Amino acid sequence: MGRSPISHEVAVGSVKKGPWTPEEDQKLVEYVEKHGRGSWQRIPALAGLNRCGKSCRLRWTNYLRPDIKRGEFTDDEEKRIVHLHSLLGNKWSSIAAELPGRTDNEIKNYWNTHLKKKLLRMGIDPVTHRPAPANLGLLSGLLSPAAAAGNLGDALKIQVDLAHLLKLQLVQSLLHVLTAGAATPNVDLLQSLTPPPNPLARSSDLLLQSSTSTLVPNLSTLSQFLSPDASMEISSTSSFPAAAAAPPPPPLVSPCSGAHNSEITKPSSDHSDWEDLKLDDIDSDCWKDIIDQMPPWYEEILESSL
DNA sequence: AACGAATCCAACCGCTCCTCC
């Protein structure tokens, strides 16, 4: 287990590398408990260890510290990590500071091995916490085949679906700004708009909860507010404002919806998290606050789609 | 049962930041 570049027992120079033995652990624990941490550079000699100070520090902070919490990450911890990562990025030590008993290394490993993949499966880019860019290709491919085949009816139907989908994406991106990608005041704003089912839940949890199991139904709920006959003018020659100062969010297609994008536009009545959002009252103060923080092209799209 | 692929995670490396002189 662990990295062992040369040999478990062979030292480089006079300093041993590789996995720690129980005896070494015991020596380090006994020394730190008796004398405190002090200088990591001096600890190896004082504790009778043939290790560099850096290795001792790492072993202590990541494994031997008495306050380390072991075992599986809880759902709450997962959500907090995702939330904090959306705010802080790869600042593992800062994230670890918010999760008592968890080390930065452990969180980093858990992110890379579990959470990153989980988000990708949900169609969310784990770096930006926005819908994954890979979905762009899927959507861009929707228009051309039918049009190329000369089937105008199919092409128009796909255009309507795509327009509707893009509008959902717009709302999704608005919500993203409010939750994952925005400053705390916006989080508070969202909470004031939509009290979460669980009063203790963080605002970003709303998005995560919807993403983990019921992303599509929640988006579907949002779609109720977007009348299909108010679809944007979308054609193969129209351009999403990609050249604008800020890049547009890639269209959202949940992985579980596959290529059948029309499925996600079906309204659902059993998810009421967002029902208090007055999407048809875009002039309300709440929405003004939100829109004020969006790039200019968002406003253009909103005006044309609502 | 055997084998290769995929995954996990402890530990290392190189760099930056901070403190002290």
Add this chain to the structure above:
DNA sequence: AGGAGGAGCGGTTGGATTCGT
């Protein structure tokens, strides 16, 4: 002001383990 040394951080590695065929 700036150089040195130590601490801490994020990225990467690679052996151990688990999974799939």
